[in-house]
Amino acid sequence: MSSTIQDYLASLRGKRVAVIGIGVSNTPLIKMLLRSGIEVTACDKRQRDDFAGQAEELESLGAELRLGSDYLEGLDHDVIFRTPGLRPDVPELIAAKERGSVITSEMEVFFQVCPCKTIAVTGSDGKTTTTTIIAELLKAAGKSVYVGGNIGRPLLPDVDGMEPGDIAVLELSSFQLMTMEQSPDIAVITNLAPNHLDVHKSMEEYIAAKKNIFTHQGPGGLLVLNADNGITSGFASEARGRVTLFSRRTEPEKGVFVKDGAIWVRNDMHERPVLYLENILLPGEHNVENYMAAIAALDGLVPDQVVRDFAAKFAGVEHRIELVRTLRGVRYYNDSIASSPSRTIAGLRSFKEKVLLIAGGYDKHIPFDVLGPEVVEHVKALFLTGDTAPKIRAAVERAPGYRPDALPIQEYSSFDGAVLAACQAAQSGDVVILSPACASFDRFKNFMERGAAFKKIIYGLE
Structure with a gap:
């Protein structure tokens, strides 16, 4: 396993690399590979006319394009980067793997080479708002923060500039998590309910994908779970590291809960009110839960006053109420x-x-x-x-x-x-x-x- 992004890129030189999907998450990856002297075939089911000038730009950088309905045919590259929207078990990828291809993704490689602490959020609802709250609270506390994954931009091209003291905050979808073999330092699952069953074969597969956010953690990892959700509450017994629960309905022995009109934190040392509900600008009980998840993830990393100041002025993320x-x-x-x-x-x-x-x-x-x-x-x-x-x-x-x-x-x-x-x-x-x-x-x-x-x-x- 590579220890740095430069080591990883060096390992690809002389190999044939395919990147499936020329979209928001993979275009910066394609450009980074090409600029590192790596042979890249960029594959996408869309036609050339759908890309405006993007196709010509990638070709000018040295990419070979494979576009149209047969974009997956004959994949025999040494390394294949899968787009999150493509199932890992499509026949073309299975055949390529049997021929010896390594199937990976931008996010999987990011976890291999990221030099700093990682905090990742998944769930059926509230992922983006919770991820944004976590990232903005860390910034307000003076931390150097990179935000990406399923929101923002892909972070792999930024890894070379990251320092050990930085923090990467990621939103991860079930599609990104399906094949993950590494987990973040701090994993947050906001909730789970039926979703994406047009792509996932079953609810069981969807849940299994989400669980990958913590199944590869070590003893030092932290898992934040919604105790009020019938699915996520059962994950605590499977955790390999520490677990913190948050709940609007009960008071966990260790965790985050609502009492007397405020969000409280209870740990081994003491309990304290962190944020009064009346001071949260965002409407809705679900946003109270989003703050609870963020507070559980950041206890000890962000001062309480920073949380209070932020919640009083944060109006939310576009397209979310x-x-x-x-x-x-x-x-x-x-x-x-x-x-x-x-x-x-x-x-x-x-x-x-x-x-x-x-x-x-x-x-x-x-x-x-x-x-x-x-x-x-x-x-x-x-x-x-x-x-x-x-x-x-x-x-x-x-x-x-x-x-x-x-x-x-x-x-x-x-x-x-x-x-x-x-x-x-x-x-x-x-x-x-x-x-x-x-x-x-x-x-x-x-x-x-x-x-x-x-x-x-x-x-x-x-």
Whole structure:
């Protein structure tokens, strides 16, 4: 195993390397390899016309491009970097491995060569906000911090400039974790619920991937778990290092909990209040949990006063219950990140009043049964669009207490149509929220593009 990035790059010279996926996470990797004198074949299922000038730029640096539907055919390279969106057991990768290829990824190599402390966050909901809170708290405490993984930018090209005293804060998806053979120094699992079952073969496989964030820790590692989640609470017995639990419902013997309107920390030495809930700017109980997870991970690394000062002014991450605009007494929120029922439920529970909800999108084969009762309780009008609109409607109509006169449901063929209908129905004092409970891929490249489309419509209202 290489000890530095330079050692690793030197080990690749003279070998044939393939990088699958020419996207946000792999383009900097491709350029770094090429500039290090390594022979690279960049593979992507998209056609050349989809890359604008990017294809020509990579070719000018020396890359060989393999584009189109047959981009995986004949893989026989010495080392193959897998994009997180590609399952490791596709036939082409299995065949390449049987021929002797080493299958890896940008994130796996990062963990091999990273010279500093690593903190990583995974979960079904709250990953990005928790990762951001952790990173920003460390920065506010004067630490040198690198943020990446599933958010920000890939960190492997930055490794050469990292020092042992720095801290790398990472958000890790189940797809990145599936083949990981190393775990971070501090691992955080916010929660787990059915998600990405359009890609994972089963819920069991999804959970197994998430557990990779801690299964390779040593005795000195720290695992932060949500004690209120039926899945994550059971991981404590499998941990190889220390475990800290956080809970809104109970008071762990050692961990983080809510008492007397504040978030408390209890450890071997004492217990103390760290952050009063009334001073958290972000709305919603799920954001209380995000702060609890961050506080559990950073106890002893960040002073309590830094936490208090930050929480009072941090307004959140874009596309996560983001207040877009208030117009004629109506508040419009962008929660496009909500690509699962559990995420939308958290968003709905963030408001005291019933909301006008815009939902629906790409079908990840997740059941919507749990969403139905929450919509009945928290929504005054439902506007559906996308592939999953009929499934969400059916779940709501099956829910106990549903009455058509109390909760009108409308379906629209276009995203714009659903948004505009919700806007037209809203009256002063109402909340309109885009919280789809589904992925965006039926109509958008990602949740960010979907959120941007929503915001454009809202900003265009007169």
